[in-house]
Amino acid sequence: MGTHPHKERVAEYRRTQNEVAAYYDRLSTDLVARLVGEQQTTPDEIRQQAAAASPTSPGSPTSSSPCTTSTWSPHLRRLCRPPTVERSLLRRTRVPRMTAGDDLLxxxxxxxxxxxxxxWPGDFDIERRDPVEELRLPSGAPLTPIAGDASGATYFLCGTPGTTRPVLYADSEGSATLVAADLVEAVTLIAAYPYWHDLLHDRLHGHAIGEVVEELEEDMCEDHPDYPAARAELLRLLGVTPPTPEDAVARLRASAARTVPGFLPIAMLDEGEISYTLL
Known part of the structure; x- marks a missing residue:
């Protein structure tokens, strides 16, 4: 005795329904994985994937997709429509942009x-991320501690991740200054001139920049004979070319000039808030 035609249609319906569900599971899994993974999915690629999922789209899959059978009932065609949840997810999901500074960190x-x-020799320790006191910026922008030095000072990134974030240096005595426009510039200056603080102070007054740097280099070599080799290796690992002393001083001064008012931090103490002074 043969199988009842109604039962055959039900079995065929269930097989088709399972194929459709599996197809969209694979599609949504692939798209979400690409969105949150290393490879960014462009809006054009998302639109192309969505178009391929439509049973009426010219770019729809043929033999590999269960959504190409023109004889399906209206109910089965509704099953083939891309789920609203997945499309909404694709519209909302954003992969944070990785800046050069983020990559370097x-x-x-x-x-x-x-x-x-x-x-050493940079005096930039990423294990020292505990500021001596809680700070905030006048603008309300986020402050992210990323390193510290032996004196108790802290380096901060100013701003939200995924943007170009200036680097702020706040010492343990209530003074601060912007060091650079971003982390790449800051680390380059620190690696090339670990005594960069001295290039901002009165030591330069009345003296040529080159002469002051030469004197500071001699002091470093006298105290640490292996300093030249360590500095050269640091620059090699970073893959950067050190700026000239004149260029370094110009960059440091330009950053310092941008500190006030927006980047001069405010200490939040029990007795109230106190503004830092410019380093």
Whole structure:
């Protein structure tokens, strides 16, 4: 005795329904995985994927997609429509943009040799991320501590991740200054001139920049004979060319001039708020 035609239609319906569900599971999984993974999915690619999922789209899959059978009932065609949830998810999902500064910070955090050379001779230690006091910026922009030095000072990134964030240096005595426009510039200056603080102070007054740098270099070599080799290795690992002393001083001064008023931090103490002074 043969199978009842009604039962055959029900079985065929269920097979088709399972194929449709599996198809969209694969589609949504692929798109979401690409959105949150290393490879960014462009809006054009998302539109192309969505178009391929439509049973009436010219770019729809043929033999590989269950959504191409023209004889399906209206109910089955409704099953083939891309789910609203997935489309809404694709519209809302955004992969944060990785800036050069973000990439450099991640490289420092994952490269012990680089991190060690930044500790010395750079005096830039990513393990020192506890400021001596809680600070905020007048603008309300986020402050993210990323490193500290042996004196108790802290380096901060100013702004939200995924944007170009200036680097702020706040010492333990209530003074602060912007060091650079972003982390790449800051680390380059720190690696090339670990005594960069001295290039902002009165030591330059009445003296040529080159002469002052030469004197500071001699002091470093006298105290630490292996300084030239360590500095050269640090610059090599970073893959940067050190700026000239004149260029370094110009950059430091330009950043310092931008500190007031928006980037001069405010200490939030129990007795009230106190503004830092310019370093």
């Amino acid at each position: 991640r490289r420092i955090e994952t490269t012990p040799a680089l991190a060690e050379l930044l500790i």
